[in-house]
Amino acid sequence: MELRLYDTLTRDKRPFTPLDPANVRMYVCGPTVYDFAHIGNARPVIVFDVLFRLLRHLYGEAHVKYVRNITDVDDKINDRAARDYPGLPLNEAIRKVTEQTERQFHDDVDALGCLRPTVEPRATEHIGEMRSIIEKLVAGGFAYVEQDHVLFSPSAMNAANGVLPRYGSLANRSLDEMIAGARVDVAPYKRDATDFVLWKPSKPGEPSWPSPAGIATPGRPGWHIECSAMSWKHLGETFDIHGGGIDLVFPHHENEVAQSCCAFHTSRMAQTWMHNGFLQVEGEKMSKSLGNFLTIADQRDHWGPSVLRLNMLKTHYRQPIDWTQSSLTETTRELNRWFSFLEANSDGDVRESEEIVTALADDLNTSAAITALRALFKVKNAAALNAGLSILGVPIGREYLQGRKTDHLFAEVLVTGSPESGRPTLSTGLASSKVQQLIEARTAARANKDWKESDRIRDELAAMGVVLKDGKDADGKPVTTWEIAR
Ligand code: AMP
Ligand code: ZN
Numbered sequence: 001m002e003l004r005l006y007d008t009l010t011r012d013k014r015p016f017t018p019l020d021p022a023n024v025r026m027y028v029c030g031p032t033v034y035d036f037a038h039i040g041n042a043r044p045v046i047v048f049d050v051l052f053r054l055l056r057h058l059y060g061e062a063h064v065k066y067v068r069n070i071t072d073v074d075d076k077i078n079d080r081a082a083r084d085y086p087g088l089p090l091n092e093a094i095r096k097v098t099e100q101t102e103r104q105f106h107d108d109v110d111a112l113g114c115l116r117p118t119v120e121p122r123a124t125e126h127i128g129e130m131r132s133i134i135e136k137l138v139a140g141g142f143a144y145v146e147q148d149h150v151l152f153s154p155s156a157m158n159a160a161n162g163v164l165p166r167y168g169s170l171a172n173r174s175l176d177e178m179i180a181g182a183r184v185d186v187a188p189y190k191r192d193a194t195d196f197v198l199w200k201p202s203k204p205g206e207p208s209w210p211s212p213a214g215i216a217t218p219g220r221p222g223w224h225i226e227c228s229a230m231s232w233k234h235l236g237e238t239f240d241i242h243g244g245g246i247d248l249v250f251p252h253h254e255n256e257v258a259q260s261c262c263a264f265h266t267s268r269m270a271q272t273w274m275h276n277g278f279l280q281v282e283g284e285k286m287s288k289s290l291g292n293f294l295t296i297a298d299q300r301d302h303w304g305p306s307v308l309r310l311n312m313l314k315t316h317y318r319q320p321i322d323w324t325q326s327s328l329t330e331t332t333r334e335l336n337r338w339f340s341f342l343e344a345n346s347d348g349d350v351r352e353s354e355e356i357v358t359a360l361a362d363d364l365n366t367s368a369a370i371t372a373l374r375a376l377f378k379v380k381n382a383a384a385l386n387a388g389l390s391i392l393g394v395p396i397g398r399e400y401l402q403g404r405k406t407d408h409l410f411a412e413v414l415v416t417g418s419p420e421s422g423r424p425t426l427s428t429g430l431a432s433s434k435v436q437q438l439i440e441a442r443t444a445a446r447a448n449k450d451w452k453e454s455d456r457i458r459d460e461l462a463a464m465g466v467v468l469k470d471g472k473d474a475d476g477k478p479v480t481t482w483e484i485a486r
Contacts, residue, residue, distance in 0.1 A: 008273040025239035032071040033101035036295040040279040049114040108296040116441040129229035131212040147189040150199040171250035197222035224255035242270035301403035313366035345382035353388035
């Protein structure tokens, strides 16, 4: 089956050809961990989870690497930490804020049926890679030091000959226009209005690291450099797919391209750039001041995870989506009918749902996939409907149509224990699939020799009362089973 994807850079839909089909590589910008994620933040997580599932289906689970970062260094985090924990030293307060927010984020997106990415790198653990890219950029004449800052110069990039792309090509803007349209009050350390920060000095008490490029004052990274560093570390100098919300095209992704291509002398950072459209609520931009700011946590409590996920996928990912009570109510009704039908018709061979895969292979056309699900329901094909919902990642069962049920379910499994064999089965529902996802992420971390991440996941499971046992299967391949701590 041919997969076709729309590329923001070339503005066309093309057949997708991985650089290496044995190692398909995707990077998606993840959350800045300082507050509850809102339902708009859930959109890229769900959309790229569907793509991750599709790629695994097409190329094999072991041949797809999905990296989604966690931004744990940012002014917004510092501000929140100082506000919420005024009595604590700033660094300690920051750790509390980032750990709590990260836990909540995982809880939310796990509940929405999203698989964990293969690697979830944290920015603060990649400062060394950031420094090394900055050194390359300064040495190459693309960046300069001024007043303890390091600045990237888009003009220097566009003046260079060779393979480099033109600055502005992703966002389809011309540098001359950007310079002409720039504000007058440009920071004193910038030579050009369009220059952007790679590194800046830290104020006393703020998180800080030794600076690159011979700067004596300790400092911290700018916003864009972290994704160049983490994608480089985990996916290499160039990779297949880079994704995020449409708001990230400029300046964030334009600047990532500039940093990575100039540091590594490449013409492309990613082969395909994918961006999801924005979500608005009842026809209005979501904002705290308008009082229509919907967190994933609240929406989960209200509608249940399956409704949120299917409702999100009814609109094609590149279109804007209007999040309304009426469409959520309609989605609830539809899923109720489907799940009741599936409950009554649980027999039958599970077969691949070809119609759904074909729809998804056309630039992730989830709305066409859902139309195909309706047709399957109409002809009473339970096995294919079940398979189709599964590839879309929709948790199946009427218990997922109600709020708060997932936590309750999870608690139930913890109390009653896993099956005799110590292995989870599908019948234990979301709870075991959550454990299974964590085990898969840990297996992937171990395969990458990322012992720190593997230990972290073991600890996370231990905190839930789940104990892991590493062993070997009949073929001598490593397997991990689990049981409830006694
Ligand atoms: P942020 O935490 O604002 O950096 O956003 C994290 C991710 O959510 C990014 O990929 C954003 O593009 C995306 N995002 C933020 N707000 C919305 C929204 N209203 N609709 C769709 N995506 C969004
Ligand atoms: Zn990013």
